[in-house]
Amino acid sequence: MTRSITLLGATGSIGASTLDLVRRNPDDWQVEALTANCSAKELAALAREFGAKLAVVGDESCLAELREALSGSGIEAAGGADALCEAARRPVDMTVAAIVGCAGLAPTMAAVERGGTIALANKEALVSAGSVMTLAVAKHGATLLPTDSEHNAIFQCLAGGKIEDVARITLTASGGPFRTWERSAIEAATPEQAVAHPNWSMGAKISVDSATMMNKGLEYIEAHHLFPVGLDRLKIVVHPQSVIHSMVEYRDRSTLAQLGPSDMRVPIASCLAWPARMETPLEPLDLARIGELTFQAPDEELFPATRIAREAIEAGGAAPAILNAANEIAVEAFLAGHIGFSRITAVAEETLARYDAPPPDNLENILAVDSEARKRAREALETAPLV
Amino acid sequence: MTRSITLLGATGSIGASTLDLVRRNPDDWQVEALTANCSAKELAALAREFGAKLAVVGDESCLAELREALSGSGIEAAGGADALCEAARRPVDMTVAAIVGCAGLAPTMAAVERGGTIALANKEALVSAGSVMTLAVAKHGATLLPTDSEHNAIFQCLAGGKIEDVARITLTASGGPFRTWERSAIEAATPEQAVAHPNWSMGAKISVDSATMMNKGLEYIEAHHLFPVGLDRLKIVVHPQSVIHSMVEYRDRSTLAQLGPSDMRVPIASCLAWPARMETPLEPLDLARIGELTFQAPDEELFPATRIAREAIEAGGAAPAILNAANEIAVEAFLAGHIGFSRITAVAEETLARYDAPPPDNLENILAVDSEARKRAREALETAPLV
Numbered sequence: 172m173t174r175s176i177t178l179l180g181a182t183g184s185i186g187a188s189t190l191d192l193v194r195r196n197p198d199d200w201q202v203e204a205l206t207a208n209c210s211a212k213e214l215a216a217l218a219r220e221f222g223a224k225l226a227v228v229g230d231e232s233c234l235a236e237l238r239e240a241l242s243g244s245g246i247e248a249a250g251g252a253d254a255l256c257e258a259a260r261r262p263v264d265m266t267v268a269a270i271v272g273c274a275g276l277a278p279t280m281a282a283v284e285r286g287g288t289i290a291l292a293n294k295e296a297l298v299s300a301g302s303v304m305t306l307a308v309a310k311h312g313a314t315l316l317p318t319d320s321e322h323n324a325i326f327q328c329l330a331g332g333k334i335e336d337v338a339r340i341t342l343t344a345s346g347g348p349f350r351t352w353e354r355s356a357i358e359a360a361t362p363e364q365a366v367a368h369p370n371w372s373m374g375a376k377i378s379v380d381s382a383t384m385m386n387k388g389l390e391y392i393e394a395h396h397l398f399p400v401g402l403d404r405l406k407i408v409v410h411p412q413s414v415i416h417s418m419v420e421y422r423d424r425s426t427l428a429q430l431g432p433s434d435m436r437v438p439i440a441s442c443l444a445w446p447a448r449m450e451t452p453l454e455p456l457d458l459a460r461i462g463e464l465t466f467q468a469p470d471e472e473l474f475p476a477t478r479i480a481r482e483a484i485e486a487g488g489a490a491p492a493i494l495n496a497a498n499e500i501a502v503e504a505f506l507a508g509h510i511g512f513s514r515i516t517a518v519a520e521e522t523l524a525r526y527d528a529p530p531p532d533n534l535e536n537i538l539a540v541d542s543e544a545r546k547r548a549r550e551a552l553e554t555a556p557l558v
Numbered sequence: 559m560t561r562s563i564t565l566l567g568a569t570g571s572i573g574a575s576t577l578d579l580v581r582r583n584p585d586d587w588q589v590e591a592l593t594a595n596c597s598a599k600e601l602a603a604l605a606r607e608f609g610a611k612l613a614v615v616g617d618e619s620c621l622a623e624l625r626e627a628l629s630g631s632g633i634e635a636a637g638g639a640d641a642l643c644e645a646a647r648r649p650v651d652m653t654v655a656a657i658v659g660c661a662g663l664a665p666t667m668a669a670v671e672r673g674g675t676i677a678l679a680n681k682e683a684l685v686s687a688g689s690v691m692t693l694a695v696a697k698h699g700a701t702l703l704p705t706d707s708e709h710n711a712i713f714q715c716l717a718g719g720k721i722e723d724v725a726r727i728t729l730t731a732s733g734g735p736f737r738t739w740e741r742s743a744i745e746a747a748t749p750e751q752a753v754a755h756p757n758w759s760m761g762a763k764i765s766v767d768s769a770t771m772m773n774k775g776l777e778y779i780e781a782h783h784l785f786p787v788g789l790d791r792l793k794i795v796v797h798p799q800s801v802i803h804s805m806v807e808y809r810d811r812s813t814l815a816q817l818g819p820s821d822m823r824v825p826i827a828s829c830l831a832w833p834a835r836m837e838t839p840l841e842p843l844d845l846a847r848i849g850e851l852t853f854q855a856p857d858e859e860l861f862p863a864t865r866i867a868r869e870a871i872e873a874g875g876a877a878p879a880i881l882n883a884a885n886e887i888a889v890e891a892f893l894a895g896h897i898g899f900s901r902i903t904a905v906a907e908e909t910l911a912r913y914d915a916p917p918p919d920n921l922e923n924i925l926a927v928d929s930e931a932r933k934r935a936r937e938a939l940e941t942a943p944l945v
Contacts, residue, residue, distance in 0.1 A: 415815075423824055423838045425824055425825075425827075426818055429813065430805070431811050440810040441810055451810045454811075463850050464850065464852075464853075465849060465850045467846050
């Protein structure tokens with residue numbers, strides 16, 4: 172049975188993995204819309220290859236290039252933030268929400284408000300929008316399929332189970348590239364060192380988040396919204412091999428875990444085929460070859476991001492959106508060489524401490540909080556001492 | 559809601575674990591029947607404690623003692639093989655089939671033929687009866703809930719999934735107490751050494767089976783009947799910590815694993831409460847404290863039992879029943895000091911090679927094969943050289 176699909180964020184890492192799976196199963200999918208921020212030529216090439224009906228660039232200044240690259244194809248072209256939301260509103264069987272950062276929030280919400288089935292790879296959307304998004308999901312009867320490897324693991328471990336029977340959810344964390352480093356070396360870490368993730372090949376922003384463990388902090392907030400078991404039942408364990416992607420312990424002390432290769436095609440395939448399964452071109456798990464899986468408690472002295480994230484979600488309201496925005500600014504500053512590695516989480520925490528916004532109750536408020544938090548984070552960058 | 563339960567094998571290890579859970583939830587259960595082989599006083603005490611309506615000893619010579627121990631209680635007493643089957647035929651919401659060895663076959667089949675829900679802890683029943691039992695389950699609409707920790711793990715990992723989507727099922731094996739021993743030391747192993755299992759506290763027979771790895775071989779056969787994915791999709795991995803109890807890999811390369819303490823109350827609770835969950839009095843899983851989980855391929859040169867079992871199920875027909883019977887006789891002889899440790903699997907393999915019975919198609923045939931295989935195994939013990 173052919174199903175229609177829209178891919179918000181077609182030219183990123185998740186987009187490439189999704190299209191790899193669609194390419195292997197051409198009869199199963201009819202591509203409705205593909206979007207990118209500004210990679211017009213690449214987007215046009217994908218739209219032609221997959222026979223998309225619509226291609227959208229979020230940055231309107233790239234629309235002319237897109238139109239030119241699509242000329243003669245019959246594929247519709249559009250540009251700008253509203254066009255992204257309009258693309259997300261078109262009726263399809265499956266929307267993959269894979270726009271990185273807060274830019275994905277409005278299009279993801281548009282897909283939610285259509286009541287569709289959404290493979291959610293844009294964790295910042297859920298971190299910033301939180302209950303605004305989960306309430307919209309409930310109101311519009313949308314289905315969220317978590318695509319982050321950890322949340323997808325939890326989702327799979329909950330299949331056939333009930334959330335009331337859950338005693339504990341444990342997110343696994345690789346610990347990032349600096350897990351075994353001394354504090355002085357971590358403080359002197361360069362962007363090149365921070366983006367060299369030991370297990371996953373990812374974009375620069377998420378790789379830095381993994382090095383600070385803010386990625387796990389944001390996932391912690393995301394998990395809290397997706398799987399409302401309460402913060403005292405939501406834990407993190409460091410598992411450097413990233414073979415177990417997360418776990419659910421039931422009240423009888425049965426723990427279900429999802430294991431697999433560090434390849435996003437596995438959780439994406441799980442969403443695309445849900446509730447069935449589809450083939451992926453990956454090798455079987457060979458634990459005898461892997462030999463050992465190790466585990467340790469997180470070190471929140473050395474990597475305070477998970478503590479900061481937990482405090483943000485405990486505070487509730489605007490705090491997670493502020494944390495997410497401040498972290499994006501701080502990571503940008505680190506990648507540009509403006510601040511040291513340890514300043515990233517410090518800037519996030521300082522921005523949280525200095526900005527007390529009322530709880531946002533709609534998308535407009537969330538975007539306003541996000542914008543103001545970015546401004547405050549930039550101020551923190553300028554006024555605070557560089558480490 | 560109170561449900562009725564019959565426990566076949568109340569005085570063994572599985573029986574004690576089951577009754578511990580029933581004792582903790584007295585309002586949830588009404589005990590219909592409890593059975594034992596010959597522990598009349600213990601059985602009577604349990605029947606009184608749990609307010610059972612019926613107590614049965616399989617060995618009729620113990621019936622007088624049971625009657626005396628139950629006098630004045632109003633609890634019905636019965637004895638003999640037929641009485642066990644009659645107890646199993648009484649309508650209840652849940653039957654726990656926990657009689658060790660081939661003695662449990664007929665009562666378990668009686669419960670199956672009633673079309674009931676059966677928590678199956680008697681692996682020899684499924685090994686010996688194989689397709690006779692699975693066909694009876696289908697014909698009578700019975701529900702088998704696997705209670706062996708490995709099979710229960712697989713059952714949990716399949717919840718929400720479809721067997722057609724399974725790429726591989728992996729049984730984990732502790733490797734037993736001799737996993738790291740030299741061949742010469744294994745050959746000289748004593749019964750005391752063989753029953754000292756590193757992770758599980760179990761009866762002598764199953765502990766010896768664990769030391770030879772015949773336990774895993776029998777579980778392999780059991781898994782083949784319970785989860786018919788084909789032998790090429792059924793694997794074994796040695797995992798000394800016994801934290802992961804088994805795994806299911808789906809065709810998208812997602813692997814689901816069930817983890818938990820080495821305590822049979824967890825899989826039993828999973829069966830008793832299925833498809834819901836119930837509390838058990840066990841500690842949460844603490845992987846940071848456990849630190850590491852290790853894995854290695856089985857060494858079938860040193861521990862041939864899993865190879866022999868795989869060959870028996872490949873041969874099909876009567877072979878698994880012959881293997882199971884010969885192994886029981888060989889383990890008895892080892893525990894009695896009559897043969898060395900390495901002779902156990904050798905006797906099983908020799909009996910398999912020397913006895914070519916036609917495929918049994920009913921319970922009577924299976925029991926005849928079982929009986930003849932025991933005779934042949936005893937002959938092999940007498941005629942073959944002791945190692």
